Amino acid sequence: MNKAIFLDRDGVLNHERFDYICKVEDFEVLEYQIPPLKRLFDEGYLLVVITNQGGIALNRYTEDTLAEMHEILFNKFEEHGAEIIHAYYCPHHPTVGGDCLCRKPKSGMLLDAIADYNIDPALSVMIGDKPRDVEAANGAGVKGILIAPDEQIVYENVKAVLAGE
Secondary structure, three states: OEEEEEEOOEOOOEOOOOOOOOOHHHOOEOHHHHHHHHHHHHOOEEEEEEEEOOOOOOOOOOHHHHHHHHHHHHHHHHHOOOOEEEEEEEOOEOOEOOOOOOOOOOOHHHHHHHHHOOEOHHHOEEEEOOHHHHHHHHHOOOEEEEOOOOOOOOHHHHHHHHOOO
């Protein structure tokens, strides 16, 4: 089985704007996150994005715009020798169309990734900037790490959580 680092997007991999990022030009990758995640990638961890994107349901931006943002993100990581293998996203919003199984704090996206990539939840972590990220992780049997928005990921802290410390 594989091991993974699941990553929330906004506030973890790109600058948190505290509103929907609707335009590609407003999407700012936090490049200081790449070195610690590259170390984990080099140790065999799959890098997987798990992100709520309710702005799609609200017609604030399109799935094509989201795909452009993710291409920018993926390319930044590839430039540094790391690969994000997939970006799972929930396009739903609780006020539009009712409830879904994928929107965090539910665990649907993580469970899909675990099944798709044969990931062992016990060997994996989810890094997010909101309690719902940790709740979604725990619901899938994955350890959660809560950081502040735009806070730098500390490699040693991730390794300590993975080691059960």
